Amino acid sequence: MYNLPSPQIEGEILAYIPFGDIVYYFSPYTLVLFIFALTFTALAILSRPEKQVDIAFGGDAYYTKEIPEKQMRFQRFMAISCGLATMAGVTTGDIFNFTLLTAMVGICNIGIVASVKNKHVLDNAYEYGILAMIGTLPLFGAAAIILATTGTLSLWEIFTPAVSVPVIAKALLVIGVIGEGMAPVYVAKAEITRAPGAPYVLMIHVSSLLMFLRVVEIIISM
Amino acid sequence: MTGKTKALMVLSGLICPASAILAAAGAIDAIVMVAALVIFFPLFVISTFLTWKASDHEGDYPFIGY
């Protein structure tokens, strides 16, 4: 029933979970990504945040930043939802579902640092947030173009050689995922990781890189 | 602490070659062997180091105090 048309790219299908037309599946490639997302979500749940050390330069003084309990719980919640979105995003078999989850990852990434009281971090989170908003345009635009030109949204149908996806859709999809948390964001994204709360802040990087890995696989297969 | 790491070292040190031998004999799939190695090889490395590291008790400090 479900045959991945191009197994030489990501390997044979190992398992699948059907949700109507949206079928989640594990191939060796997506399984690796899934396990990694799972590991880091577990780390975010289990480990306590670090106490960031600030040095007062010019003297021997230093102090550690404690994260208030309430803020820590909020950050943890956001990191976990980001992890869940990533886990779903790397295994989904539907292009629209993928774009939705990518948008969710973008929002969660801002949520992780939204509670930090640091003007520098918040300034950058604001810019990154605007970028994530703009990023939804190419992202959903790509999904819409793919639906219009191929008539389907299921990745397995799109991966078959008979279906050709226009280059513009592929390019927009990549730039959309990049906008939700990747390359041109390096200024703002690098700065927002200055926020304290290591296992949660790390999730920003984990989620966006894993989504990027998945989109690379998708556009090569299409 | 050392007792636990020693136990972990022995355990993971046994699992790594055991999985390789079992896979070579065809008893388990190659993918199971890799999963075992990916999990237990790092643990073996770390637990081995933790076992033979210098003790945490009073040590030989090269200089004391400012």
Added chain:
Amino acid sequence: MISFLLYLLLAVFIGLLYHGIHRKVIARIQTRPGPPVWQEFLHTLKFSFKQTWIPMTASQLMFVAIVVIMIAIWVGGLYVLLTGGSLLILFAIFLLHKITEHGLGLSSGSPYGKFGAIRSVISAASEIPLFATVGAIYMVTGSLMISDITAYEAANGPLLLSVIALPMAIAMYVIVLSKVPYNPFGIIEAKEIVSGNKTEHFGVWRAGLETGFAIKTFVLLAAFVTLFIGALPLWLLLIAMLIVLLTMSFICALTPMLSPYDAVTIQALIIGFVVVYVVIAGVIL
């Protein structure tokens, strides 16, 4: 299957030895005597014998787990490479390595580690798209399985010699270069931020990291040789890897460390050229 276990031990050993040779060559080029080639090996052992604890400010579980994850992903990477698995998975493991670098710096709470971690995010922006150009290999060989690519090379000659694949080889070379020690793009462990993301990992944890880095160097160099020259017998593979490493040692010895954003810009420009080349080649073919 037992051979894989032996390969794993070999990878640790050869990786550490090659790190040592790398240091030695850099030192000789800079007319210093340099440490013996066994230095990194001794280094790792020395670290592993030291007193070790977890810093009070660190995120305790993550501080330890990230070292384990670092070794684990490269064990997986070695397996993918040896069995001729998917190049895409190898690519994924490289990216996961960027994540562990980031986590390494973040977990300690040290400001230097934090700087290293932030620089790791900055450099991820350029290193990753660079690696994505390797996906252009798919255009040439029609497959992403490493075994298929080596089969293609056995039939059509090394990719390094074909004009179409040369820019991809350059991109991959820059990738591997940015992961060997003392390279011009190595902004995450630059000395002005002490040791960057590795600053707080001392003793056993550092010894574990060195083990992981040794496997990483082995996998990346072997992947470069396998992808662009072809499947070689082990002794030839080791020699080819050493030659690739020596060319990198020359670059590392003769170039200064770039400033963080300039490193990104230079790598981004290289991507730009490669992408333009791929598009033009794609139109012509």
Added chain:
Amino acid sequence: MTGIIRRISRILQNHNNLVGVYAFVVIAIIIVGLLLQSPLTYDQDQLYPKSIDKNSSLDPYDRGGVPFGQTNVVSQYPENEPYLGYVTAYLTPVSLWISETTRFMGTTIVSHPGGIIDEILYNTRGLDTIIETAILFVAFTMAMFLFTRRREE
């Protein structure tokens, strides 16, 4: 050469230029993409077809299908949806009667006409609706947290 690189990195490292740089790249990709491949062809064999029946009494909201009946709905993987085509009755019997007897009364939001689109939304692509809601929830949670924290201060 180094001057150019410095200048480029100075532009890229300023987070105030971020949105502009990104927007420029998106626009460039759209223009180049359309130049390379234009016009884009519309595939007639759509999985989720949409038709507007101007004569229906439910006009802008008529989503097709037979209320309380079985409708033939296209699906990618019908084997995953054993009840496909049955979930068509979003009209209550009363609102169905109202919509059939009057011209526009049935289009009030109360009658919530059902049909093919709802079938697609809730039966074949149900997970999408869940994720859309999840995005909203996450956004609300952030707003709530920031709002309550400001009030506490």
